Every structure is written in structure tokens, then in C-alpha cells.
Amino acid sequence: QVRLVESGGGLVQTGGSLRLSCAVSGLTFNRKTMGWFRQVPGKEREFVAAKGWSGGLTLYGDSMKGRATISRDNAEGMVYLQMTSLEPEDTAVYYCAAGATPCDLRAGAINYWGEGTLVTVSS
Secondary structure, three states: OOEEEEEEEEEEEEEOOOOEEEEEEEOOOOHHHHEEEEEOOOOOOOEEEEEEOOOEEEEEEEEHOOOEEEEEEEOOOEEEEOOOOOOOOOEEEEEEEEEOOHHHHHHOOOOEEEEEEEEEEEE
């Protein structure tokens, strides 16, 4: 059974930083692209970042470019999203996702989703 379990969400003030984690099990982690999306209630899910299984190709969405860094630990089956200079507009549920390639994830071709972790940025 494939599981993607996010953690690290919470309440942070404007300008603050947060690191999200995603623990992955049940799939060949070092052969999967991993990524992050976010969703505000009433809006579509938005691509944040993706990183290829070899760590080579990395893509970022426009909304958090320059303020988010995705990383992964293939030995531990973990993927991370370090976010800085957070703004109230970054308030959303953040989802971990797995797919074939970073371009596939950015296009919305997702094989597996996590349940999400809520990030709230206070003004």
C-alpha cells in the first residue's frame, strides 16, 4: 500500500519560515518524481515544486519561486519543502505527490497524493 504522509504544517507569522516533510512508503521511492502542491478552499490545486528521482531536474511553480526549496532523501524515503518569507496568501493545505517526471507533476499527472498538511500564515 502506497502512503504519503505530510507533516510540519502549522501557524506561522508573515515573513516566517516553515519546513514541510513527506514520508513515503510502499513504492520505489528512488524511481519516482516527488512534488508539492497546495490548495486553498474553493480554488484549484496549485503546483508548487517537483524534483526528479535522481535529484536532477527540479521545477517550481510561479507562486513560490525563490521562496521555496524542494529536497529529497532517497535513502529515507523523505521529501521536504522549505518555505521562507511566507505571506498570508501562502495559507493553504499543502499536499505531497508522486509521479513519473517533474513535467508530468507540473501538468497534473499525479500517481499518488498525500492527505495534506495545513499551513496558516497570519498577518
